Amino acid sequence: MSAGAIDPAVVDELTEIVGQAHVLSDPEITASYSIDWTRRFAGSTPLVVRPADTAETAAAMGVLAAARIAVVPQGGNTGLVGGSVPLAGEAVLSMRRLDVCEAVDELASQVTVGAGVTLADAQIHAAAAGLSVGVDLAARESATIGGMVATNAGGINVLRYGAMRAQVVGIEAVLADGMIVSHLAGLEKDNTGYDLGSLLAGSEGTLGVITRVRLRLHPLQPERATALLAFETAQDAVAAAAALRRSVGSLHALEAVFDSAMALVSAHLGVDPPVGSLSSGSRNASGAAWLIAEAAARTDPSDELGTAVDEIADLLIDAAVALDPPARQRLWAFRENVTEAISAAGIPHKLDVTLPAARLAEFVDGVADVVRMADSDAQPLLFGHLGDGNVHVNVLGPGGAEPAEEVDDAVLRYVAELGGSISAEHGIGTAKLGQLHLNRTEAELAAFSAIKRALDPEGLLNPHVLLP
Ligand SMILES: Cc1cc2nc3c(=O)[nH]c(=O)nc-3n(C[C@H](O)[C@H](O)[C@H](O)COP(=O)(O)OP(=O)(O)OC[C@H]3O[C@@H](n4cnc5c(N)ncnc54)[C@H](O)[C@@H]3O)c2cc1C
Structure with missing residues (x-):
């Protein structure tokens, strides 16, 4: 849909509500609202509307609804499943200007x-x-x-x-x-x-x-202790994660980076991890594994974390512990920069899944073969929030190109077979619409549709997202 396709009277009404500076239709300006963070999902929009508060949002939605214009609400546009961008010519309602933090209610926290x-x-x-x-x-x-x-x-x-x-x-x-x-x-x-x-x-x-x-x-839990733990196998890492969850009351984060993802992020940072060894150029998803375990408390939690790490010594290759913020940050860099390192290497398919604890190691070990059966040139990169059973399976094609579409279906079917969720935290968006049925029954999907019809009978809000 081009800007011209919107009735000028509608544009005038929206301008009246939010001001001229906040109704955007110049394609050069709207372009950044139309492509997602991964660059995998790109569309176009005739109009971006930027309300300043609830009243302006309500008035703008009233005008858009009367004109039956479909809308994609957008925040920071960091979503990873193609749900925040206009892929079918929708208008974008950018919520970034609603940026007021009211006073903290300290009595209620x-x-x-x-x-x-x-x-x-x-x-x-x-x-x-x-x-x-x-x-x-x-x-x-x-x-x-x-x-x-x-x-x-x-x-x-x-x-x-x-x-x-x-x-x-x-x-x-x-x-x-x-x-x-x-x-x-x-x-x-x-x-x-x-x-x-x-x-x-x-x-x-x-x-x-x-x-x-x-x-x-x-x-606030200002006192922190962070450990980077290296393992020979995913199975050891999963067993250690379970032990740390059981024994560290102040456990605040428990993250994992597997072999090929660690190789990529280390190259991106220009630094090898201080513990464990990279099988350089590895195309295996698993093999060696690293955990980042962070304890946080009001008083120094390092003894509690240190004792727990000693207790899992037989599972570990080695451990590095950091207490002061710069040293902790150096350990965290190997986890926090993985997404960015993958994006710098190409346009991945991002499959964000949860497995039951009992099937987690089996999945980490088995998923590379599942990927290669679907696309023999694809490279799986695994990392994630292991403490929650959440693995991010990112898959790159040769030279950083997208892998074959079949990869997504194969991995998500494997997840469902093992009793997991095809979306741990990123949502369904447009990326996983075709697989929602793997986790949801017909009755559940019918209930979802009934809720959608009740609240949005004209199907104007993100009409191509979440519901098949
Ligand atoms: C480097 C990186 C790391 C990330 N790590 C994580 C992670 O650890 N865990 C995780 O869960 N996610 C993660 N994400 C994904 C992303 O940050 C989250 O999904 C985040 O919640 C999206 O917020 P946003 O404001 O960018 O929303 P957007 O991307 O703008 O929108 C996401 C979805 O929410 C809808 N939406 C946005 N604002 C509103 C609103 N005001 N009202 C109604 N609907 C709205 C959109 O229509 C879209 O469907 C990561 C992303 C990146 C780039």
Whole structure:
């Protein structure tokens, strides 16, 4: 759809609501709203609308709904499943200007923030009150709280605080017809009917546009100890992860990087990991494995982590422990830069899956063969949030090209066969629409569609996302 395809009267009405500077139609300017972070998903849009608050969002949605214009809500555009960009000529509703952090409610340990507040800004704001946001992830500088709720983002602290849905104690959103629903009192106990915050968490912009979120905050845990642990096999790493979860009460993060992903990120950083050895040029997904285990508490947790690491000595090749922030950051770099290193190497297919604990090692060992059966030239790269059973299977084709489409289906079928989830945290987006049936029954999908029809009868909100 070109800009000209939108009725000029609609553009005038939107301009009246948000101001001329915030209705964008020049393709050079709208281009960055139309391609995703991975560069795998690119479309075009006739219009980007940038409201400043809930009232403007509601008024803009009212105009768009009356004109029956489909809309993609967009936050930081760091989503990895093609759900945040207009792939079928939709208008984009950019929520970035809803960037107000309200005063922290220290009595309740809660804060209400605009949907466009970045995670990093919310973290800084909470920390000033001695509190922290329960979800953390590497895209923190760009990912927005609204987008994180819409995807039910996970990240590195889920094993301690749960995913984004667990942080939401109140929500305000605009429905497809422009109606505002607001429930922000943040009462910890509030059984007065359906929980719209919970419903919108993970809805990927298909049921409503989130405008404000009341977040549950947690005590800051300023004292940290971080260990990089090297293993010969995925099986040892999985066994060690389970042991650390059982024995370290202050465990804050438990991440994994497997062989070929470690080789890539080390080359990207220009530094070898301080422990373990890389099988250089390895095209195996697994083999050697590394865990990053971080303990966090109000008092120094290094003894607790050190004792637990001693207890798993028979599983380990070696361990490096860091306490001060720069040294800890050097260890974290091997995990936090994996996504970026892969993106620098090409355009991967990103398959983000969870396995039951009992099948995790089997999956890590078996998935490379599954990938190669579908595309013999493809290279699987494995890393993820092992403490949650969450493995990111990224697959690159030769020379960094995309691998064959068949790879996605083969890997996701393998996951389903082992009793896992085809989407641990990134969502379904447009990337996994064809596989949702692997995890959801016909009855569940019918219930999903009924909910969608009830809240968005015209199918205007992200119509090509999540629901087949
Ligand atoms: C380097 C990197 C690391 C990452 N690490 C993790 C990780 O560890 N864990 C994890 O879960 N994810 C991770 N992600 C994915 C991504 O950061 C999350 O999905 C994040 O929640 C997306 O937030 P966003 O504001 O960028 O949303 P967008 O990408 O803009 O949108 C994502 C989805 O939410 C919808 N949406 C956005 N804003 C709203 C709103 N206000 N109301 C309604 N719907 C909305 C969109 O329509 C789209 O469907 C990572 C991404 C990158 C690039």
